[in-house]
Amino acid sequence: MDGRVSEHAAVLVDWSARIEAGENVVCVASEGTHDLACAVARAVGERGANLVTLSGSAEIERAYLLGYSEYAGIDGEDDGGDFPESPAHELALYENADTVLLLGGGRNTAALADVPSATRQAASRARTGVREARMATDWVSTVHPTRALAQQAGASYEAYENFVYDAVLRDWEKLAEEMARVKEILDRGSEVRIEAEETDLTMAIESRQAVNSAASVAYDSHNLPSGEVFTAPADTEGEVLFDLPMTIRGQRVENARLVFEDGEMIDWDAAAGEEVLREVIETDAGARRLGELGIGMNRGITRLTDNILFDEKMARTIHLALGRAYNACLPDGKTGNDSAVHVDLITDMRGSSQLSVDGEVLQRNGYFEWEDEFEG
Amino acid sequence: MDGRVSEHAAVLVDWSARIEAGENVVCVASEGTHDLACAVARAVGERGANLVTLSGSAEIERAYLLGYSEYAGIDGEDDGGDFPESPAHELALYENADTVLLLGGGRNTAALADVPSATRQAASRARTGVREARMATDWVSTVHPTRALAQQAGASYEAYENFVYDAVLRDWEKLAEEMARVKEILDRGSEVRIEAEETDLTMAIESRQAVNSAASVAYDSHNLPSGEVFTAPADTEGEVLFDLPMTIRGQRVENARLVFEDGEMIDWDAAAGEEVLREVIETDAGARRLGELGIGMNRGITRLTDNILFDEKMARTIHLALGRAYNACLPDGKTGNDSAVHVDLITDMRGSSQLSVDGEVLQRNGYFEWEDEFEG
Numbered sequence: 066m067d068g069r070v071s072e073h074a075a076v077l078v079d080w081s082a083r084i085e086a087g088e089n090v091v092c093v094a095s096e097g098t099h100d101l102a103c104a105v106a107r108a109v110g111e112r113g114a115n116l117v118t119l120s121g122s123a124e125i126e127r128a129y130l131l132g133y134s135e136y137a138g139i140d141g142e143d144d145g146g147d148f149p150e151s152p153a154h155e156l157a158l159y160e161n162a163d164t165v166l167l168l169g170g171g172r173n174t175a176a177l178a179d180v181p182s183a184t185r186q187a188a189s190r191a192r193t194g195v196r197e198a199r200m201a202t203d204w205v206s207t208v209h210p211t212r213a214l215a216q217q218a219g220a221s222y223e224a225y226e227n228f229v230y231d232a233v234l235r236d237w238e239k240l241a242e243e244m245a246r247v248k249e250i251l252d253r254g255s256e257v258r259i260e261a262e263e264t265d266l267t268m269a270i271e272s273r274q275a276v277n278s279a280a281s282v283a284y285d286s287h288n289l290p291s292g293e294v295f296t297a298p299a300d301t302e303g304e305v306l307f308d309l310p311m312t313i314r315g316q317r318v319e320n321a322r323l324v325f326e327d328g329e330m331i332d333w334d335a336a337a338g339e340e341v342l343r344e345v346i347e348t349d350a351g352a353r354r355l356g357e358l359g360i361g362m363n364r365g366i367t368r369l370t371d372n373i374l375f376d377e378k379m380a381r382t383i384h385l386a387l388g389r390a391y392n393a394c395l396p397d398g399k400t401g402n403d404s405a406v407h408v409d410l411i412t413d414m415r416g417s418s419q420l421s422v423d424g425e426v427l428q429r430n431g432y433f434e435w436e437d438e439f440e441g
Numbered sequence: 442m443d444g445r446v447s448e449h450a451a452v453l454v455d456w457s458a459r460i461e462a463g464e465n466v467v468c469v470a471s472e473g474t475h476d477l478a479c480a481v482a483r484a485v486g487e488r489g490a491n492l493v494t495l496s497g498s499a500e501i502e503r504a505y506l507l508g509y510s511e512y513a514g515i516d517g518e519d520d521g522g523d524f525p526e527s528p529a530h531e532l533a534l535y536e537n538a539d540t541v542l543l544l545g546g547g548r549n550t551a552a553l554a555d556v557p558s559a560t561r562q563a564a565s566r567a568r569t570g571v572r573e574a575r576m577a578t579d580w581v582s583t584v585h586p587t588r589a590l591a592q593q594a595g596a597s598y599e600a601y602e603n604f605v606y607d608a609v610l611r612d613w614e615k616l617a618e619e620m621a622r623v624k625e626i627l628d629r630g631s632e633v634r635i636e637a638e639e640t641d642l643t644m645a646i647e648s649r650q651a652v653n654s655a656a657s658v659a660y661d662s663h664n665l666p667s668g669e670v671f672t673a674p675a676d677t678e679g680e681v682l683f684d685l686p687m688t689i690r691g692q693r694v695e696n697a698r699l700v701f702e703d704g705e706m707i708d709w710d711a712a713a714g715e716e717v718l719r720e721v722i723e724t725d726a727g728a729r730r731l732g733e734l735g736i737g738m739n740r741g742i743t744r745l746t747d748n749i750l751f752d753e754k755m756a757r758t759i760h761l762a763l764g765r766a767y768n769a770c771l772p773d774g775k776t777g778n779d780s781a782v783h784v785d786l787i788t789d790m791r792g793s794s795q796l797s798v799d800g801e802v803l804q805r806n807g808y809f810e811w812e813d814e815f816e817g
Contacts (some may be wrong), residue, residue: 086512089530094496096475102496103504110508115528120470120478125494126480132486136462152491154465157533384507 066100069230073207074104077166080237081205081281081289086113088163091202093121097211098168101124102302105166117158119170123176130180130188141180145187157404159198170209174217193344203282207233207289208374210332210377224414231365231377232290240292241279244362246435247294247427251275254422257298259383261418263306265320268298268358270422273360273401285393292363292378293402297394297401300387301325301355309382312371316341323408330387345387351404357386359409360420360428379430383420384411442476446604449583450480453542454488456613457581457657457665462489464539467578468498473587476542481542493534497544499552506556506564521563529572535574544584547635550593579658583609583665583751588713594746607741607750608666612706615667617655620738622811623670623803627651630798633674633734635759637794639682644674644734646798649777652769661769668739668754673770673777674761675730677701683786685758692717697786705729706763721763727780733762733770735785736796736804753785757807759796760787 079082090109093104102118109116112350117370133139139146159165177185182339189196208214208229214227255271273296277284279289304324311318318338323330330353335342363378370376377384387408390401414420421427432438454460465649470478478494485492487504509515510777515522535541553561565572580799584590591601627633632646649672653660656667683697694714699706706729722728746752753760762785768775789808790796797803808814 087455087525091714099472099498099500103500104497106501106504107508110505110510111512113509113512115525116505117528117531118498118501120496122475122478122494123476123480124472125482128482129492132483133489134486136489145595149489149491152465152537154467154537155491155493158493158530161528161530161533162618176610232791265665270564277629277638329516391527392570 066104069226069234070100070104071107073101073230073233074108076107076233076237077205077207077289078108081207082166082203083282084109084112084114084164088114090114090116090164091119091158091162092116092166092168093119093317094120095166095171095209096124097213098170098171098209101168101209105168114197123171127180129176129191130184133188134184139184139187141184145183145185145190146189147407148188149196151192151426155195156198159202161196162202165202165204167204167206168209169206170211170214172211172213174213186377188302197208200222205282205287206213209350210437214372225370228368228370230368232363232369233422234335235290235363237280237293237367240362241277241281241284242283243433244277244279244292244294247362247433248277248428249361250273251294253298254368255297256423258421259305259412259413259419261306261414262306262308262416264300264418265338266303266305266325268355270296270298270358272396273297273299274396275396276391283439284375288374289304290365290378291377292380293359293361295357295359295391295394296319296357297390298358299401300328302327303325304411305385307385308413309369309376309411310337311373311376311410313338313345313408314339318342318410325355328355345406345408348388348406351402352388352406354387354402356388356390356402356404356407357384357409359384359386359437366383372420376411379411381415382413384409386410442480443602444478445602445610446480447472447483448628449477449585449606449609450484450610452613453481453581453665454484457583458540458542459658460485460488461542464490464710465537466490466492466540466542467495467497467534467538468492468542468544470544471497471547471585472500472726473548474546474591477544477546477585481544490540499547499549503553503556506560509564510560515560515563517560519559521557521559521561521566524567525610527568530540534569535578538578541575541578541580543580543582543591545582546587548587548589548606550589576598580599581663582662582666584627590748594748596746599768601746604742604744604746607743608739608754609741610743611666611668613656616738617653617657617660618656619809620653620668620670622651623650623736623738623809626798627672632799635681635788635794636796637788637790638684638792640680640749640788640794641680642677642701644731645676646672646674646734648772649673649675649770650772652767664740664750666739666751666754668742668756669735671733671735671767671770673733673766674731675777676704678703680789681761683761684789685745685787686713687716687749687752689717689721689784689785694718694786695702697741701731716751721784723780724764724782725780727778728764728782730763730778730780731761732761732764732766732780732783733785734763736738736761749785752787756788757791758789759786760785762786799815
């Protein structure tokens, strides 16, 4: 077995999930993740914790959803039907768990393609109780490199393995410290300005709290890899070009350009994917406002792989999300921009660019002011 | 997917486990059983029941056991060490389950070979609570044909698939009726006599209850396939040759010959495997007495595959077990032969043979008196 699989398991168990002796761990292993599931089992055992491993097979899920649809006469085209509420045995499992590890990495990213999306959503809604019980644990989600994911990324398997391990096997402690520095600057700042190609945008961040997303439950960050600092902006003014392509709901979006006035988007266009963007924007009023400003800081991620969990963490990029803001970024008891959607779009800062807080340059051409490459 | 996989799932869910709408089902799927696990998920969904699928990977189990051994400083050579008691989350899962389906069929039957057996036993003892919770459900164990099991059986994969499906896809209702007939005869009988090559054995069965092992929880029979009627004999007299080979604790046993007087074995030998037989026999006093007489009645099983779950069900064979008797065969409140072991040995009845109850011939040359082939 590739030695990096064990290193990955160690980062997951120690840095991300902070598993300790005597804890009850649930590991949910997708079809293609058996090697990582073995390495995780070894590491969980070595820490003296207890383990139950669940199958996270998308094909088993598909079979169950199709079977139940047949039982309940759900055709799924118009509405998703009624699925059973979170079953008691599954609920009891999660309610008695301290940690849940989700190992993504199937053998076919289209495994659920012939389950109507209304059916998937209905089944998911019915399992809210299970999801909430899971979210109440120290849960962490990660990705094992599989051929299916390599294919989605347009990469060879070997290149994709290297990509994933470069992103996962970081010096997380050091990165968390650097991200803490960015967080501090954002926390005490009032206004952020982003300047880049066809981009000049200002956002208010006064009284907002940035999140140091350091891939560890200790930072309330539940994805491995992570590596971004994000906050919830307000009163956006100006225009922004998202020059890195994204797939949204299966559609390619390229060079989306948005114009904001008084916090609201007043104009937009895109070189590709206007249809899906329109769908997003017309969801509700909150979908025309920004919910997130994120600064990618994972230097192990140097290319796009059409997977938002990686793409938005790429160093020397920033991303903005239309829609819902995270409560963690708001003062206690306050809520931010509300919407049914949260759609990220990414801007490349590797060209001529500048990110400043209250007039002080924090990053130029994608390099922070404390980096050697920074040109003052 | 081979259509027989779905048929197997249907037999498992409907005939064996009797799963109904709203029930909570746990399916434990070994590494090589993904196709069957999908078919089971479909069938469980179609019946309107709830499903949690667990990984039953032997490699994950091995990794955990080795990891925990390292944590606890268990070297496993002399004693197995202390493993954690049944963890609360796993216990809660099973305590809230109505049915547990165990899908056997790994990718390597030696996957646990480098975990000391003392360690495996200690870990298993520590999980008594989980096991008891599982046994309190309508549990059923079955086998999916894998290349590893084909290899163990000395069969090609295709031949082994045919073998498993011939054994599993029976007309169980009809077989259960025929076995009920055998059970009735044994229940009202007082003495069984077995005559075959180098065999003439009598056993008392007065006041004993035979079990109709029809591969269904409705018959308190928890293995699919099954297909045997068994009881707990006493006062064995005479001699018996077990001419079908068996593997006991990894050792081949051939042509074991036992001689009984007043219920106790007074002499024995074997053409191969005397060492392991001696180990069994010397376990305790109960190991020198018979705990079970079983009559194989699954006509789909026509060859040995070195797997006792199949071998002992083969039609036209009988098996006797040294050691522990099943309480189900005894009158309420009574217990039968007691021992730490229960080791089955098989005799071929396909040659010149006779099985009679109170002097009436029930089976001759392996054919029951109601079969066309029976020679009166």
